[in-house]
Amino acid sequence: MATFPTSLKYSATSYSVSPEVARTQFASGNTRQRMLRAKLDDMHSVSLRLDNAGLLALESFIDDTINGGADTYTGPFITDTAERTGTLELIDGTYQLQYVANDMWDCSFSFEVKNVDLSDHELIYDVVNEFGGFNFSDFADALEQAVNFNNL
């Protein structure tokens, strides 16, 4: 699978989660939601500031390497402080370009991350519940005390 050029870095990013949930509102005022099927494909919107060489690299990648944006590729996405890598798909093969100044372009596009891995999230959820909250400094203090006083 093709890999997104490592020289290109996102300058802004956000993502949205739109699961396959059916919502029904009845005339009586009652509402109901049902999950239709599991879907772990999140949509990310990113912006990049590019010079002419960067723009050429991006257009060459989209037009030639991933078949006009139709093919999936391996690339970076951001959901926290660490940049992750996954299987991405440029939505509709579309991207927007705006000329900013000489040798400077703003580019934005949206892609879908296929089958997001939430196993880290589950681990964090379990740890937080075990320690009764997000105040890990309490835990660190307790651990320091236990180590210092040989009380593990």
Place this chain on the structure above:
Amino acid sequence: MLTLNYLDPWDVDYSYRDQNAVQRTRIGGAKKRQGRLSHRKVRIAQAVRVVNDTQKAYFEHFIRTLCNYGADKFIDYYADGSGAVQGAVRIVDGAYQCQPVSDDLAWWRISCQLEVF
């Protein structure tokens, strides 16, 4: 019903979108008739919560894995002009958006439409 713990309350806007179960029927010509079908009311607010990346992971696991991708109701805190309230809520369509609010990507803004029960 599951409870989402340890997170600061949602900030909900002051302009709830309330929808009563009222049916408006055209009865000929320009005449219309309205009748109340039930005492249920759908109350939806735009909600925002700023969390760090650990809290976001906690939230996403809760919503996506434990609440069937946001399809289910859950107990959570939300704060409007009258202070923090704990009650049953549901994310409309299970859809939410995440946007970083700090350059180091450590803090994120989660926004969604929240149905308040």
